[in-house]
Amino acid sequence: MATTQVPEQFTGYAAFDAENWTDLKLHKFTPKPFDAWDIDIAIDYCGICGSDLHVLRSGWSPTIYPVVPGHEITGRVVRVGPNVTSIAAGDYVGVGAQAWSCGGCDVCAGEDVGDKHGSFGPEGEHGHGGAGGLSGGKENYCKEVVETYNWRYKDGSLAWGGYADYVRVHENFVYPIPAGIKPEVAAPMLCAGVTMFSPLQRSGLPKGAKVGIVGLGGLGHFGVMFASQLFGYEVTVISHSARKREDALKMGAIDFLESGKPGWTHRKTRTLDLIISTNFSTDMPLNEYLSLLKVGGTLVVCGIPEGDLPKIAWGDIATANLAIRGSNVGSKKEVAEMLAMVAEKGVESVVQVLPMSKAKEAVEMMERGEARYRIVLKADFEK
Numbered sequence: 001m002a003t004t005q006v007p008e009q010f011t012g013y014a015a016f017d018a019e020n021w022t023d024l025k026l027h028k029f030t031p032k033p034f035d036a037w038d039i040d041i042a043i044d045y046c047g048i049c050g051s052d053l054h055v056l057r058s059g060w061s062p063t064i065y066p067v068v069p070g071h072e073i074t075g076r077v078v079r080v081g082p083n084v085t086s087i088a089a090g091d092y093v094g095v096g097a098q099a100w101s102c103g104g105c106d107v108c109a110g111e112d113v114g115d116k117h118g119s120f121g122p123e124g125e126h127g128h129g130g131a132g133g134l135s136g137g138k139e140n141y142c143k144e145v146v147e148t149y150n151w152r153y154k155d156g157s158l159a160w161g162g163y164a165d166y167v168r169v170h171e172n173f174v175y176p177i178p179a180g181i182k183p184e185v186a187a188p189m190l191c192a193g194v195t196m197f198s199p200l201q202r203s204g205l206p207k208g209a210k211v212g213i214v215g216l217g218g219l220g221h222f223g224v225m226f227a228s229q230l231f232g233y234e235v236t237v238i239s240h241s242a243r244k245r246e247d248a249l250k251m252g253a254i255d256f257l258e259s260g261k262p263g264w265t266h267r268k269t270r271t272l273d274l275i276i277s278t279n280f281s282t283d284m285p286l287n288e289y290l291s292l293l294k295v296g297g298t299l300v301v302c303g304i305p306e307g308d309l310p311k312i313a314w315g316d317i318a319t320a321n322l323a324i325r326g327s328n329v330g331s332k333k334e335v336a337e338m339l340a341m342v343a344e345k346g347v348e349s350v351v352q353v354l355p356m357s358k359a360k361e362a363v364e365m366m367e368r369g370e371a372r373y374r375i376v377l378k379a380d381f382e383k
Contacts, residue, residue, distance in 0.1 A: 004078035004089070006040045011381060012068035012164030013359040021056040022367065024163070024359045027066055031168040032157035036083040039174050041093060046162035046356070047072030047188035048366050048375045050218060050280070051097070051304070055150050056363065059306040064150050070162030070377075071097040071148035072191045074183040077174075084171045086131035092177050096190035097329045099151075099159055099169045101142035103134060110136040129172045133332030139172065140329050148173075163359050165381045175335045178343040185349045188218065188374040189338065193349070194330035196223040196276065197338040199300040200231055202327075203274050207232035210271060212292060213253075215278035216244045219302060221251060221350055221373040223276050228252025230341045236268060238275075238289070247372075251350075265291050270320070276300045276327075282307040287316050290324075298323045349373070355380045 014027035034040070052069040054060050073095040077087055087093060101108050129135070139145070146153055148169070149161030160167070177186045196219060205211070211233040213223035220237070227233040229252050236255040237248040245256045257264055265288050272292045277284070280303035289299055290312070301309070301324065317324065330338070341347075354362045356377040366375060 004042070006079050006166060010160065010164050010166045012160060013356065014066040014068045015056045016066045018058040018063065021058075022360055022363050024363065027068065029066075029068065029158075029160050031160060031166070032153050033155070034079075034081065034168065035170075036081040037171045038081045038168055039077055039084060039087055039093070039171055040079040041073070041075040041095065041167050041169070041174070042078045043073055043075040043162055043164060043167055043379050045074045045184045045187045045353075045379070046070040046377050047191070047351075048362055048371070048377065049097075049188075049191050050366070051191070053363065053366055054304070054306060060304065064152075064158060067150050068160045068164050069149055070164070071095065072187045072376075073148075073162035073167055074177060074187045074190075075167070075379075078166075081171075087171060087174055087176070092183065094175045094177050094186055094190045095148060095162065095167055095169050095173060096175070096194060096335065097148055098140060098145055099148045099173050100146035100153065101134070101139040101172065102144040103129075103139075103172070105142055105144070106136060107138035107141045108134045108136045129332060133336070134172055137331050137333050140331050163356060163377060165379060172332060175332065175339070178339055180343040181339065182348070184351055184353050184376045184378070186339070187376050188349045188351065189222070189342065190335065191329060192218045192374065193222045193226070193342075194335050194338055195219060195302055195327065196226050197230075198330035198334050199274075199276055199302070199325070199327040200227055200233075201334060201337065203298070205231075205233065205273055208234060209273045210234045210236070212236045212238055212272045212275035212289075213278070214238045214275060214289060215303065216248050216373075217278060218371060218374045219278040221247075223278065224248060224251040224253050225347050229345055229347050236272065259285060259288065264288070268292050270294050272297060274298050274300065276302055278303040280305045282310070284310060286310040286312060290316050290320075290322055293320065293322055296321045298325060300325045300327050302327055351376045353378050
């Protein structure tokens with residue numbers, strides 16, 4: 001496929017301040033300079049992540065306005081840099097929550113060669129992962145990482161997200177989409193999906209292990225489906241009310257706990273090997289979650305509060321040899337593994353597709369908790 005002429009300015013839906021954060025309006029912006037490892041993608045779909053709402057309203061930290069959000073992107077490649085080896089114009093690909101990493105530290109390049117570079121080299125490039133991803137396999141934890149939007153590159157250029165007609169991203173963070181996965185279904189997997197897949201994969205638990213998923217939203221629905229259908233785990237969903245009980249069971253859960261009920265933990269105390277929490281409330285019942293874990297069990301926190309986690313005491317973790325871990329999206333290798341397993345098993349995101357011109361209304365739906373279970377925007381820009 002011949003390279004398409006890409007405009008100097010891209011067009012997206014932006015918020016301009018925290019006070020009017022749902023009032024998304026068309027905005028033209030200049031992407032980062034096109035470098036030798038960069039790929040330009042004509043966007044077809046972009047999922048709405050809970051992170052988008054936090055950033056739009058400056059919930060986690062002051063946002064760089066104007067901001068075009070969106071990091072669950074699928075579309076067609078229209079241009080590739082001269083050093084790109086694994087992607088060609090015309091390929092169907094996706095982009096998740098990150099757009100660049102240093103390529104040379106231990107998590108990017110591997111502990112045997114990491115941190116050998118003394119500076120960022122020509123065009124800021126040190127590591128080139130190609131089709132298999134960076135050799136360290138943990139580039140999502142690079143200290144120099146650039147996220148897909150609301151972030152600055154080393155040259156001061158601003159990163160812009162996927163509620164737009166095009167996106168420009170380094171090859172290391174562009175993911176081929178298998179032909180058997182519908183693009184609107186694939187899009188939310190590139191953030192929410194891999195955020196759940198990574199801790200499940202890294203847990204190393206055997207088939208039949210008992211796993212709890214806290215919250216049945218955009219993240220949690222992937223947790224339930226992946227844990228049960230991809231890994232063969234016995235899944236218990238933990239939710240504040242019974243409103244989503246039937247959905248949880250249809251997705252593969254075998255049990256459901258209502259955390260809004262008195263004494264809700266008693267029936268499952270010390271029964272779970274792993275809990276993945278998507279709860280982002282600052283007053284989540286953290287101690288109660290821990291009480292559900294077997295001796296030596298692990299709680300993985302994936303929901304990001306707009307504040308501190310609840311306090312815990314020494315005894316809350318030491319008396320059962322418990323671990324609390326964090327997890328942040330996933331590496332290119334994990335994305336590839338996830339997509340291959342999803343294609344093989346036929347697992348699909350539960351999505352509602354809306355035109356991107358309805359981005360304001362879609363974000364407001366998310367804020368009201370009306371998504372079932374991921375809202376995906378379909379680009380409908382005038383050509």
